[in-house]
Amino acid sequence: MPGHAHPEPAAPAAPPDAAPPRLRTEDVSVSFTAKGRPRPVLDGISLTVGQGEIVGVVGRSGTGKTTLLNLLGGILRPDTGRILLDGRPFDRPTDRVITVFQDYGQALLPWRTVRRNVALGVERRLGRAEVAERVARALAMTRLEANADDLPWQLSGGMQQRVQIARALVMEPEVLLLDEPFGALDAMTRAALQDDLLKLQRATGFTVVFITHDVDEAVYVADRVLVLGGAPATVVREVVSGLPRDRDRLDTREAAAFVAARRALADELWGERP
Numbered sequence: 001m002p003g004h005a006h007p008e009p010a011a012p013a014a015p016p017d018a019a020p021p022r023l024r025t026e027d028v029s030v031s032f033t034a035k036g037r038p039r040p041v042l043d044g045i046s047l048t049v050g051q052g053e054i055v056g057v058v059g060r061s062g063t064g065k066t067t068l069l070n071l072l073g074g075i076l077r078p079d080t081g082r083i084l085l086d087g088r089p090f091d092r093p094t095d096r097v098i099t100v101f102q103d104y105g106q107a108l109l110p111w112r113t114v115r116r117n118v119a120l121g122v123e124r125r126l127g128r129a130e131v132a133e134r135v136a137r138a139l140a141m142t143r144l145e146a147n148a149d150d151l152p153w154q155l156s157g158g159m160q161q162r163v164q165i166a167r168a169l170v171m172e173p174e175v176l177l178l179d180e181p182f183g184a185l186d187a188m189t190r191a192a193l194q195d196d197l198l199k200l201q202r203a204t205g206f207t208v209v210f211i212t213h214d215v216d217e218a219v220y221v222a223d224r225v226l227v228l229g230g231a232p233a234t235v236v237r238e239v240v241s242g243l244p245r246d247r248d249r250l251d252t253r254e255a256a257a258f259v260a261a262r263r264a265l266a267d268e269l270w271g272e273r274p
């Protein structure tokens with residue numbers, strides 16, 4: 001039932017020719033060393049992300065959301081367990097899974113134009129014509145054609161974040177991992193970028209995992225929201241929004257499915273514990 005899908009039920013047996021989930025973590029645990037002692041952060045996390053699915057991750061500050069994203073991106077290796085991409089174990093960065101980090105302002109090279117920032121990931125690997133083509137496509141998808149020759153400081157925060165997303169799109173990834181992608185933006189810019197992301201997903205079919213602190217954003221953008229909680233953290237709850245993909249901002253906020261999913265997440269994050 002939308003909004004009340006409690007921890008992941010056992011997956012139904014897949015037919016033999018079914019495609020594997022795009023991403024899967026199997027019993028993944030991570031510890032960091034703090035003051036000379038191991039400090040477990042993630043504890044036995046098993047989750048799947050389907051092809052073309054949009055999954056949100058919420059949880060209190062410091063629970064391990066970024067750590068989980070780094071695992072999914074092959075940036076961090078788990079201590080135990082494994083990560084699978086299309087059914088194959090992987091534990092190093094790949095062009096198929098691209099992460100957009102939080103500090104977008106600083107991540108752009110200030111001496112490069114928007115076009116050349118976007119080209120960065122492919123310029124040494126592809127021929128000139130293909131680079132130009134890919135960059136043009138990424139700029140069009142992020143509505144940045146008119147700013148192609150601007151320098152980063154000439155752009156607003158929302159535009160800078162769109163450049164970051166264009167930098168990821170130019171790689172033509174199958175999975176986009178976003179760490180609080182719109183956190184630092186004003187409400188209107190944020191709303192516009194949420195809709196951009198939904199549109200982009202429809203256009204490209206890529207799979208998205210994003211972290212947010214904003215419960216409304218989680219429900220509006222995601223098909224399914226995972227709540228990380230506990231220390232060390234596990235997935236303590238999973239909420240399926242049940243919203244249609246082609247969603248409208250105003251109607252959606254009043255939809256029963258939206259309200260129920262938001263309530264379920266708020267209960268989990270801020271409700272009183274017995």
Ligand SMILES: Nc1ncnc2c1ncn2[C@@H]1O[C@H](COP(=O)(O)OP(=O)(O)OP(=O)(O)O)[C@@H](O)[C@H]1O
Nearest residue numbers: 032033034041059060061062063064065066067068
């Ligand atoms: N490289 C590291 N070395 C040591 N400890 C780390 C490292 N990375 C993260 N941690 C610790 O692991 C815990 C989880 O960090 P993480 O950044 O994944 O949390 P988060 O949920 O993303 O937090 P926030 O919402 O504040 O961004 C924190 O206590 C953090 O201090």
